[in-house]
Amino acid sequence: MSGEASIGQVHPAWPARLHVVTGKGGTGKTTVAAALALALASGGRRTLLAEVEGRQGLAQLFEVPPLPYAERPIAAAAGGGEVRALAVDAEEALLEYLDLFYRLGAAGRALRKLGAIDFATTIAPGLRDVLLTGKVKESTTRTVDRRRAYHAVVLDAPPTGRIGRFLNVTAETARLAKMGPIKTQSEGVAALLRSPMTAVHVVTLLEEMPVQETVDAIGELTALGIPVGRVIVNGARPPLLAGAKPTRAELRRGLAAAGLPSDQATVATLQAEAKEYLTRRALEESLRAELTELGRPVVELPLLPGGVDRAGLATLAETLLTA
Ligand SMILES: Nc1ncnc2c1ncn2[C@@H]1O[C@H](COP(=O)(O)OP(=O)(O)OP(=O)(O)O)[C@@H](O)[C@H]1O
Ligand SMILES: [Mg+2]
Numbered sequence: 157m158s159g160e161a162s163i164g165q166v167h168p169a170w171p172a173r174l175h176v177v178t179g180k181g182g183t184g185k186t187t188v189a190a191a192l193a194l195a196l197a198s199g200g201r202r203t204l205l206a207e208v209e210g211r212q213g214l215a216q217l218f219e220v221p222p223l224p225y226a227e228r229p230i231a232a233a234a235g236g237g238e239v240r241a242l243a244v245d246a247e248e249a250l251l252e253y254l255d256l257f258y259r260l261g262a263a264g265r266a267l268r269k270l271g272a273i274d275f276a277t278t279i280a281p282g283l284r285d286v287l288l289t290g291k292v293k294e295s296t297t298r299t300v301d302r303r304r305a306y307h308a309v310v311l312d313a314p315p316t317g318r319i320g321r322f323l324n325v326t327a328e329t330a331r332l333a334k335m336g337p338i339k340t341q342s343e344g345v346a347a348l349l350r351s352p353m354t355a356v357h358v359v360t361l362l363e364e365m366p367v368q369e370t371v372d373a374i375g376e377l378t379a380l381g382i383p384v385g386r387v388i389v390n391g392a393r394p395p396l397l398a399g400a401k402p403t404r405a406e407l408r409r410g411l412a413a414a415g416l417p418s419d420q421a422t423v424a425t426l427q428a429e430a431k432e433y434l435t436r437r438a439l440e441e442s443l444r445a446e447l448t449e450l451g452r453p454v455v456e457l458p459l460l461p462g463g464v465d466r467a468g469l470a471t472l473a474e475t476l477l478t479a
Contacts, residue, residue: 166308167196169477172355172385174296174348175310178319178373179359180366184390186213187464188359188457189312190231190239191472197237198477201307204295205230206242208288209314214241217464225249227295234470240306242295247274249287253341285325286342293345296353316358316373323349323356324380355385360447362389362440367447374450387447392456395437402430455479 166173170192177189186207193205204227207214212222218230223241225248230241251264298305314322326345333339348354356377360366374384402410407426411418447454457475460468 167477170196170308170355170385171352172383173304173306173308173353174292174355175308175385176313176319176323176354176356177311177359177388178313178316178356179388179390180317180361180369181315183359183361183366184457185315185359186217186312187469187472188357188388188390189310190214190217191457191469192357192476193239193308193310194231194233194237194469194473195476196308196310197233197239198473199233199235199237201233201237202240202305203233203237204240204242204306204309205312206244206292206295206309207312208244208292209312210243210245212243213312214243217469218466231466231469233473244288244291246284246287249291250283253287253290282325282329285322286329286338286345289323289326289345289349290341293348296348313356316369319356319373320376320380323377323382327380350381350383352383355383357385357388359388359390361391362443364439364443367443370447371450374452384452387450387452387454389444389447389454389456391459393459396433397430397437401434402427 175189175192175196177185177192179185179188189207190205193203197203205214207223214230215222218241220230223230223243225243225245227240227242229238231239233239247268251268254267255264292309292311295306296309313319324346326342326349330339330342330346333342358370358373360370370387374387377384404423404427407423407430408418411422411426416422444454455476456479457472460471462468464472
């Protein structure tokens with residue numbers, strides 16, 4: 157009962173309906189999007205985890221066959237929640253859209269056979285993104301029996317280098333189109349993406365390039381008027397040393413206490429490693445400070461030593477809820 161009732165309310169720590177997850181390539185966008193969808197589904201809620209790049213990254217992560225253009229349950233969340241997944245496909249979205257407005261039916265299938273859709277999305281590349289974001293909007297705002305179909309929608313989005321264009325294409329289209337359903341549709345998507353219903357979260361590692369891309373993307377999104385949610389530091393390592401470089405005497409005592417050889421060569425090697433580690437940690441600290449300066453909430457997810465399996469995803473989901 158409480159699950160059903162709460163499906164209308166957004167999570168207080170993650171106050172948006174549509175969570176767009178971006179970040180530099182390989183920083184963990186797909187992993188973090190999946191963990192967030194699990195987190196927001198916990199306690200009997202339902203979330204949709206969507207991808208738009210035709211990569212089937214979600215199917216790989218959850219070890220299921222390629223996802224069709226249909227919302228399918230993909231995982232159970234803690235406390236009876238459900239995550240559904242969808243691979244949004246521009247061609248299918250266009251057919252669905254045409255059918256909605258023009259009731260194409262068999263004519264739509266004929267269009268597909270003719271390759272007309274490929275043609276349309278190839279001559280107008282922006283159209284592809286209009287269709288993809290349009291479908292995401294539809295699932296975010298869909299109601300069933302006057303209730304939201306989903307508590308939240310989490311989008312495994314294009315990387316930082318393309319996120320501004322991807323999310324702004326509907327505003328551009330709305331501006332260019334003089335009238336008609338494309339204009340109305342684009343205005344609707346552009347409005348959703350600029351409203352408090354949306355939050356764009358940026359995933360980063362504590363490394364220079366991803367942090368730079370995070371700074372740039374947040375600047376770009378802010379200039380476009382698109383709400384930025386959290387900065388998510390992925391693969392964070394817990395601090396190993398108290399801070400200062402350990403002395404040779406301390407290392408020797410430590411080695412001896414652990415029953416390990418404490419000869420001069422071992423101590424010297426360990427000391428060099430400690431120095432290198434502390435240098436890297438100093439760099440990480442300065443990158444952390446740079447991220448904090450962005451003025452957005454920062455959440456850290458641990459590096460899972462064994463990689464990300466289902467249990468690992470659950471751990472990350474829990475961290476997202478408690479951080
Ligand atoms: N916290 C973590 N601990 C350990 N491994 C992780 C963690 N997060 C992600 N990974 C691993 O890092 C790799 C990249 O993650 P993922 O595929 O989520 O990144 P991505 O940003 O979606 O990449 P792409 O840009 O290719 O779409 C994967 O092998 C994933 O299992
Ligand atoms: Mg990915």
